[in-house]
Amino acid sequence: MNTIPVEKTRCLIIGSGPAGYTAAIYAARANLSPILYEGIQPGGQLTTTTDIENFPGYPEGVSGYEMMQDLKKQAMRFGADVRIGIATQIDLSAAPYKVTIDGEKMLETDTLIFATGATAKYLGLPDEQKYAGMGVSACATCDGFFYRKKAVAVVGGGDTACEEALYLASLATIVYLIVRKPYLRASKVMQERVMNTPNIKVLFEHNTVGLFGENGVEGAHLVKRMGEEDEEKVDIQIDGFFLAIGHTPNSGLISEWVETDETGYIKTVPGTPRTNVPGVFAAGDVADPHYRQAITAAASGCMAAIEAERYLLHV
Ligand code: NDP
Secondary structure, eight states, rough: OSSSOEEEEEEEEESSSHHHHHHHHHHHHOOOEEEEOOOOSGGGGGGGGGOOOOOTTTTTTTHHHHHHHHHHHHHHHHEEEEOOOOOOEEEOSSEEEEEEETTTTTEEEEEEEEEEOEEOOOOOHHHHHTTTTTTSSOHHHHGGGGHHHHGEEEEESSSSHHHHHHHHTSHHHHHHOOOSSSSSOHHHHHHHHHOTTTTEEEETTTEEEEOSSSSSOOOEEETTTSSOOOOOOOOEEEEEEOSOOOOOEEETTTTSOOOOOSSSBOOTTTSOOOOSSEEEEEOOOOOOOOOOOOHHHHHOOOHHHHHHHHHHOOO
């Protein structure tokens, strides 16, 4: 016998980054009385960056934490019910959809907005933690501006790494691209751009084993051809260390029910946040392998709430 308490709602939002909060603002203003669960990292990835300077409307920039607090307040002002809690199980076999929170409570919802974001991959070095917010970043678009006329390194050999290296090359004096293989995995066009940019130096067959610096990153310890007989230790002087070795979309909980691509990003009907399950929408980075910006996440959260409202008119 199921003894878990059940609560009913018309609109449930999972995730509290710009996508989730924006969906909550729009859904609340449409009188859907949304319930939002903040998830594992309240405020999402932006709470781990420093200042956000590219979100329109903040001419002086704003800290990621502050922006998320503002979005939360704005959602609550219109009646969104923002709660601490983690979705632990989802059942989309039939509407109303069932979502278990913290393993101890169930919500039945007519619409579900899934906005759980993505998590940047790190190498797993203790120094990445040690220098978090002090020179280590996983977003060149967010933090690159702080490295004007400085030296930086980007780790990775895919399209993201090349794109980030090119972006940083327009700001920094030198960009080291640290690639573990003897070749780039990125598309030909990106490879050519990287190779033709004079201030990008590609370090093939290099692995990072540590970072150093007194009050922030001042350099990285690399090993060339690690594990081979001719392995070589190399140190580079840098001010910023950027990871671009991929992101993991946080879709595991729902991937049994909605279509995802081969890397786990939720597939949506192009130009909309609609998944293949009626009334279930995906917003923000969990469905976006390409842009991953606060502004694009917020926009898709808005679209998801409008879609939820329209869907509810017809059920
Ligand atoms: P990818 O998975 O394509 O590339 C990841 C890169 O990181 C690879 O070079 C990989 O090395 C390297 N890497 C992974 N783990 C480690 C590690 N532990 N140490 C060192 N290096 C590591 O991810 P991307 O984010 O670059 O791209 C994801 C998808 O998005 C791709 O399909 C890409 O084409 C697409 N994309 C398209 C863009 C565009 O069209 N403008 C822009 C950005 C992304 P290795 O090769 O050795 O496995």
